[in-house]
Amino acid sequence: xxxxxxxxxSLSVQEGRIxxxxxxxxxxxxxxxxxxxxxxxEGPTFLISISSIKDKNEDGRFxxxxxxxxxxxxxxxxxxxxxxxxVYFCAASYSGGGADGLTFGKGTHLIIQP
Amino acid sequence: xxxxxxxxxxxxxxxxxxxxxxCKPISGHNSLFWYRQTMMRGLxxxxxxxxxxxxxxxxxxxxxxxxxxxxASFSTLKIxxxxxxxxxVYFCASSTSGPGxxxxxxxxxTVV
Numbered sequence: 001x002x003x004x005x006x007x008x009x010s011l012s013v014q015e016g017r018i019x020x021x022x023x024x025x026x027x028x029x030x031x032x033x034x035x036x037x038x039x040x041x042e043g044p045t046f047l048i049s050i051s052s053i054k055d056k057n058e059d060g061r062f063x064x065x066x067x068x069x070x071x072x073x074x075x076x077x078x079x080x081x082x083x084x085x086x087v088y089f090c091a092a093s094y095s096g097g098g099a100d101g102l103t104f105g106k107g108t109h110l111i112i113q114p
Numbered sequence: 115x116x117x118x119x120x121x122x123x124x125x126x127x128x129x130x131x132x133x134x135x136x137c138k139p140i141s142g143h144n145s146l147f148w149y150r151q152t153m154m155r156g157l158x159x160x161x162x163x164x165x166x167x168x169x170x171x172x173x174x175x176x177x178x179x180x181x182x183x184x185x186a187s188f189s190t191l192k193i194x195x196x197x198x199x200x201x202x203v204y205f206c207a208s209s210t211s212g213p214g215x216x217x218x219x220x221x222x223x224t225v226v
Binding site: 032036046100103107 | 118145147149156157158159162169170173205207213214215216217218219220
């Protein structure tokens with residue numbers, strides 16, 4: 001049973017527009033959420049995170065929103081750039097995302113079209 | 115720092131053979147994780163260590179899988195005997211107390 005779900009396997013967005021990637025979770029014990037970006041033949045790289053005590057975290061073009069009551073988070077990328085084309089993984093943790101392992105969604109392949 | 119280093123990058127082996135994957139974490143990181151990525155199951159946590167001690171190995175699929183961390187700068191994941199369904203990309207990651215973990219480039223294992 002998947003505890004972190006990314007229901008869109010792929011998403012195509014025009015360059016310059018906003019990309020919105022969604023993630024749902026089922027375990028209310030998760031207290032930290034992270035987004036990772038992955039290019040082919042590389043390992044995932046950490047992008048942005050959010051603690052469960054917040055509802056928004058922003059870092060440049062990337063913003064993560066958390067709706068605890070809906071057990072839903074989203075990653076907004078604006079404006080989208082060609083280099084953003086990658087697979088994005090949502091992940092959740094019980095302990096701030098550091099010492100314990102992460103539970104990952106299956107990923108969303110974001111394609112930025114020129 | 116060179117980041118998390120995994121070897122080999124690619125491994126092709128015959129069913130029944132022993133396979134050993136290696137990982138060097140980032141210096142100073144006290145947590146180390148082994149993940150497996152497959153099309154069907156995505157990225158799964160297999161096992162993790164804190165300060166070289168295995169903390170949770172509940173993700174290890176079978177007794178054929180074992181992992182060790184003899185010191186702070188080295189870890190191995192061993193599969194013996196290997197089976198075709200073990201074919202996947204295996205990632206090692208390390209972290210400190212901050213959010214997120216740093217991943218290596220992975221080892222693509224193919225068991226024929």
